[in-house]
Amino acid sequence: MSPTASGNGSSSGNDKKDFQPLSGRHGPHLNSRNPYQPLPDFLSNVNSFKIIESTLREGEQFANAFFDTAKKIEIAKALDDFGVDYIELTSPAASEQSRLDCEAICKLGLKAKILTHIRCHMDDARIAVQTGVDGVDVVIGTSSFLREHSHGKDMDYIHKTAIEVIEFVKSHNIEIRFSSEDSFRSELVDLLSIYRTVDQIGVNRVGIADTVGCASPRQVYDLIRTLRGVVSCDIETHFHNDTGCAVANAYCALEAGATHIDTSVLGIGERNGITPLGGLVARMIVADREYVTSKYKLHKLRDLENLVAEAVEVNIPFNNYITGFCAFTHKAGIHAKAILANPSTYEIINPADFGITRYVHFASRLTGWNAIKSRVEQLDLDMTDAQCKECTAKVKQLADVRPLNVDDVDSIIRQYHFNIKTGNDQPLLKGIDHPAPGIQEAADDGEPAAKRLRTELDQDAAKCC
Numbered sequence: 001m002s003p004t005a006s007g008n009g010s011s012s013g014n015d016k017k018d019f020q021p022l023s024g025r026h027g028p029h030l031n032s033r034n035p036y037q038p039l040p041d042f043l044s045n046v047n048s049f050k051i052i053e054s055t056l057r058e059g060e061q062f063a064n065a066f067f068d069t070a071k072k073i074e075i076a077k078a079l080d081d082f083g084v085d086y087i088e089l090t091s092p093a094a095s096e097q098s099r100l101d102c103e104a105i106c107k108l109g110l111k112a113k114i115l116t117h118i119r120c121h122m123d124d125a126r127i128a129v130q131t132g133v134d135g136v137d138v139v140i141g142t143s144s145f146l147r148e149h150s151h152g153k154d155m156d157y158i159h160k161t162a163i164e165v166i167e168f169v170k171s172h173n174i175e176i177r178f179s180s181e182d183s184f185r186s187e188l189v190d191l192l193s194i195y196r197t198v199d200q201i202g203v204n205r206v207g208i209a210d211t212v213g214c215a216s217p218r219q220v221y222d223l224i225r226t227l228r229g230v231v232s233c234d235i236e237t238h239f240h241n242d243t244g245c246a247v248a249n250a251y252c253a254l255e256a257g258a259t260h261i262d263t264s265v266l267g268i269g270e271r272n273g274i275t276p277l278g279g280l281v282a283r284m285i286v287a288d289r290e291y292v293t294s295k296y297k298l299h300k301l302r303d304l305e306n307l308v309a310e311a312v313e314v315n316i317p318f319n320n321y322i323t324g325f326c327a328f329t330h331k332a333g334i335h336a337k338a339i340l341a342n343p344s345t346y347e348i349i350n351p352a353d354f355g356i357t358r359y360v361h362f363a364s365r366l367t368g369w370n371a372i373k374s375r376v377e378q379l380d381l382d383m384t385d386a387q388c389k390e391c392t393a394k395v396k397q398l399a400d401v402r403p404l405n406v407d408d409v410d411s412i413i414r415q416y417h418f419n420i421k422t423g424n425d426q427p428l429l430k431g432i433d434h435p436a437p438g439i440q441e442a443a444d445d446g447e448p449a450a451k452r453l454r455t456e457l458d459q460d461a462a463k464c465c
């Protein structure tokens, strides 16, 4: 496999020849008159959230993940460079190498705070506080499923152990978060009771975790808003993506008063993972562009995703947030026309914020004359609007027969231009001006005829260039 975060840039090896990069036309993408703009809300933290990046903890639970020490350090440095607030690491109690890696990353002197994620157990806590981490994330299952089938403890035991572990970690002057596991299938009264207890003894954060990915945005909003009224500490949230709600749930959690969101690069994690870093950033830049662009080095996102994709041997999905190969590609003629006039017509995110280029696809039967006109200008040819429209009709004729690439379209344009400048009214594009027999044959005959037509095009283009 050859993972690549995007075909949208010159550095990618992806074949993107059919698309036309545009530049210098970045308009205002965030319309201040948007009637759906959120109203001021005293609960909402969409303008002041923090990211707890868990690629090196949750991500290590991804089926394909195996990070050696060097790779962990490389990923930790890249996350730090991107600007995440926290980096969460696998429990040092998991294995001897995990402990050594945790210590090594703590010694890097990164700007991001280093956390490790442990079970709510004194044995794990004793190991964790010796690694040099800035904080410990403690977790215990509170749902009846986990209490009965996982650790087998009741709520009294959970209260007692939580207090013991929290006070021990606090005595080492490092941050402590207490989280339930499978929060959305836990009894509300149990949750609020344990969170109130740990808040009163001084945890920095409580955590809500949708461990099985069952929560909907509305359920998230209701639970976080209720919790916000019970505790005074920060609220961290962790959303799995089993039903496709991980980004929406994170956003709703912030609207309801959560302060921290767990992410991983490309969303890698247990099963199909958690809120992806790129997806969260895409959502949040629409909510508050100034906050997001001032905090995070967005142009590093693609390299960061490529680094992790390569490490876990996956490809970047075609429809990935921001970096998917067609995330900023416009094809239909009516879209292309509007995008060429003002990109904010069909884009809510400006690709330039991420160092990514916008493309207009101009080699299909859907191509409009505005896209062809733009290409004519790029080729530095002189054609009127009427001529661009006639030339577009020729592009459409051939595009109805077979897939085109940028060279095909450039050939048609150049030939058309040659004809009008020389007064030559001969149909240079044999089989295009008179498509019926030849083109039909190409369509039926498949590759050889199509290749022949292409060769004619190339030869004719060569003549007029």
Ligand SMILES: [Zn+2]
Binding pocket: 058, 211, 238, 240, 269, 270, 274
């Ligand atoms: Zn998880």
